[in-house]
Each structure stands twice: as C-alpha cells, then as structure tokens.
Amino acid sequence: DQQVKQNSPSLSVQEGRISILNCDYTNSMFDYFLWYKKYPAEGPTFLISISSIKDKNEDGRFTVFLNKSAKHLSLHIVPSQPGDSAVYFCAATSGNQFYFGTGTSLTVIP
Amino acid sequence: NAGVTQTPKFQVLKTGQSMTLQCAQDMNHNSMYWYRQDPGMGLRLIYYSASEGTTDKGEVPNGYNVSRLNKREFSLRLESAAPSQTSVYFCAIWTGKQETQYFGPGTRLLVL
Numbered sequence: 001d002q003q004v005k006q007n008s009p010s011l012s013v014q015e016g017r018i019s020i021l022n023c024d025y026t027n028s029m030f031d032y033f034l035w036y037k038k039y040p041a042e043g044p045t046f047l048i049s050i051s052s053i054k055d056k057n058e059d060g061r062f063t064v065f066l067n068k069s070a071k072h073l074s075l076h077i078v079p080s081q082p083g084d085s086a087v088y089f090c091a092a093t094s095g096n097q098f099y100f101g102t103g104t105s106l107t108v109i110p
Numbered sequence: 111n112a113g114v115t116q117t118p119k120f121q122v123l124k125t126g127q128s129m130t131l132q133c134a135q136d137m138n139h140n141s142m143y144w145y146r147q148d149p150g151m152g153l154r155l156i157y158y159s160a161s162e163g164t165t166d167k168g169e170v171p172n173g174y175n176v177s178r179l180n181k182r183e184f185s186l187r188l189e190s191a192a193p194s195q196t197s198v199y200f201c202a203i204w205t206g207k208q209e210t211q212y213f214g215p216g217t218r219l220l221v222l
Contacts, residue, residue, distance in 0.1 A: 006152075034210065043114075043200050043213030044153070089152060091211075096141065096160050096204075097168060098211065102152040 003027050004092050006101035014109050019077040021104050023090035026071065030092040030099075035064060035075045038087045038103070047088075048075070080108045113137040114214040116201050122220045123191045131186040131217050133201030141204035142184040143168075143211070144176060146197040153200065159184055191221045 005024045013019045021035075031052040036044035050057040050064045050073065057064050063076045077084055087103045113136045123129055135142065140161045145153040145168075155168030159178040173195060175187045188195060201214040 004152075009150075036213075041216070043202075043215050046210040046212070049210065091153075096158060096166070097155055098143070098204075099155075099169075100145075100153040102150060 001026075002102075003030075003099045004090060004101045006088075006090060006104050008104050009102070010105045010107070012107045012109060013080045015082055016079045019075075019080045019084065019106055019108070021075040021077075021088050021090075021106065023073045023075075023101050024071060025073075025092050025099075027092070027094065027099075028071070029094040032093050033064070033066060033073050034091045034093075034098075035062075036089045036091065037084075038089060044089060077106075080106075082108045082110050084108050114201055114203055114212050116199075116214040116217050118217060119215070120218045120220075122222065123188075124222055125192060127191050128187070128189050129191065129219075130188075131199055131201075131219075133184045133186070133214060134182055135203045135212075136182070137203055137205070137212065138181065139203045139205050140181070142178065143202040143204065144174075144184070144186045145200045145202065146170065146195075147200060147216075148197050156186065156199075188219075191219075193221045195219065196221045 034049040035047040038044040048062045066073045089103045090101045117132045143158040144156040157176040159165045162181045199217045202211045
C-alpha cells in the first residue's frame with residue numbers, strides 16, 4: 001500500500017508563474033519530509049526538506065508547506081523557470097526507511 | 111552525484127543469470143540504501159544498511175541480496191535475474207535528519 005502519494009502525474013506552468021506540487025501521506029509516524037528533483041538518466045537531487053515540528057521551510061525560490069492534520073505537504077516554486085522542468089518526488093521517513101511518491105513531471109513553458 | 115558512485119551504468123542479462131551491482135561512497139556516512147525505480151511506481155526501497163555489518167529489508171527485497179562490505183561499499187546481488195527485475199537501480203547515502211540523502215547516478219538493468 002502506497003504510504004506516500006503524488007496524485008498529479010504531470011503539471012504545466014508558464015515561466016514566471018508559481019508551480020505547486022502536492023503530496024499526501026498516510027503514516028502519522030513520519031516526522032521528516034523531503035523533496036527531490038530528477039532529470040532523465042540522473043539520480044534524484046535533494047531540493048528541500050521539512051521536519052514535522054515545522055509547518056514551513058523556505059530556500060530561495062522553493063518553499064515546502066506541511067499540514068500535519070491533513071497529512072499533506074506541498075512544494076511551491078516561485079518564480080518557475082524552464083530549468084525547473086523535471087520530475088519531482090516527495091519522500092517521508094520516521095527513521096531509517098524512506099517512502100517515496102510516484103513523482104510529478106513539471107514542465108515550465110517559456 | 112555528491113560522492114556516490116555506481117557500477118555498471120548499464121547491463122543486459124538473460125533470465126537466470128546473476129550479477130552484482132556495486133555502490134561506493136566517499137562521504138564517510140553510515141547509512142546506505144538500494145532503491146529501484148519503475149515507471150509509475152516512484153522509488154522503492156530494496157535494502158538498506160544503517161551501519162557497517164548490518165543490513166535490513168525494505169519494501170521489495172525478494173530476489174535480492176546485499177553485502178555491506180565495509181563503511182564505504184554496499185553491493186546488491188541478483189542471484190537469478192528475472193524480467194521483473196528490469197529497472198533502474200539507485201544507491202543512496204543518508205547524512206541524517208536535518209540533512210539529506212545523496213543518490214548515485216543509477217544502473218539501468220535489462221533482463222531478457
């Protein structure tokens with residue numbers, strides 16, 4: 001059973017606008033969440049993370065929001081750039097094991 | 111990819127053949143992981159090693175074995191490859207909470 005879900009397989013956004021990628025989880029024991037970016041034929045690259053004691057973490061153009069009561073997190077990219085076009089994975093952990101979503105393919109249109 | 115290397119980059123096997131995927135890190139971290147990535151499935155954990163000399167099963171361990179040879183190396187072995195094991199395999203290290211996982215570049219495996 002998928003413990004971390006990304007229900008949108010793809011998303012298209014105009015350059016300069018906001019991209020919002022969503023992720024839901026089912027396990028209330030998860031206490032650390034991460035977002036990764038992946039280009040074809042490469043390994044995932046870490047973007048940003050958030051601990052369950054916070055509800056927001058910001059790093060430049062990237063902001064992650066965590067809503068524990070809804071078991072939902074989102075990644076906001078503002079402004080979106082063509083180089084942001086990639087597959088984005090969310091992941092969650094409560095210890096040593098990590099659980100990944102199925103990914104959202106973001107296309108930023110110039 | 112941040113000090114995590116994988117060999118080979120690509121491999122074709124026939125059903126029933128065996129092979130070992132190699133992973134090495136130069137970042138001196140304890141935790142190492144093997145994942146597989148399949149279309150529409152995201153990344154799924156096969157095995158992980160929290161420290162030298164220890165290994166644990168992840169979500170999809172069947173058909174695989176691992177060896178944590180030393181702190182630096184973590185290998186994944188397919189004893190009798192099956193077409194269902196056609197996938198892209200990623201090795202990763204974990205630097206700890208408030209930090210991140212670093213992934214290797216991946217090994218593409220095709221089992222015919």
